[in-house]
Amino acid sequence: MKEPRSRASEHIGDLVRDLRHQATMSRKLLAERADMDVSHLARIESGQGNPTLYVMIQLATALDIEPERFVRGLTANDLPDDIKPYSEADFRRELRRRQGPGDRR
Numbered sequence: 001m002k003e004p005r006s007r008a009s010e011h012i013g014d015l016v017r018d019l020r021h022q023a024t025m026s027r028k029l030l031a032e033r034a035d036m037d038v039s040h041l042a043r044i045e046s047g048q049g050n051p052t053l054y055v056m057i058q059l060a061t062a063l064d065i066e067p068e069r070f071v072r073g074l075t076a077n078d079l080p081d082d083i084k085p086y087s088e089a090d091f092r093r094e095l096r097r098r099q100g101p102g103d104r105r
Contacts (some may be wrong), residue, residue: 002090007078010047012070019063033062
């Protein structure tokens with residue numbers, strides 16, 4: 001079995017799996033209620049997924065919990081290593097790149 005993608009991914013996956021078990025729900029049933037593919041849910045539960053905010057809200061609704069429960073206690077240090085923080089300068093640079101040479105503001 002692969003290592004979790006990050007501490008945050010492991011935390012969210014463990015919580016989803018534990019809550020699903022407490023609700024005596026199969027993975028298939030939770031996936032249906034959260035409107036997602038079973039394989040995607042399996043990746044999340046194993047810590048291999050990196051669920052979006054939308055997915056976490058879908059799962060929270062299906063599990064009848066508040067979405068913030070997924071991130072409670074997590075910090076930026078728990079995020080995957082491949083997610084780097086962006087500075088304001090990075091955003092401005094990207095905006096200029098997308099605007100092209102003729103639309104500098």
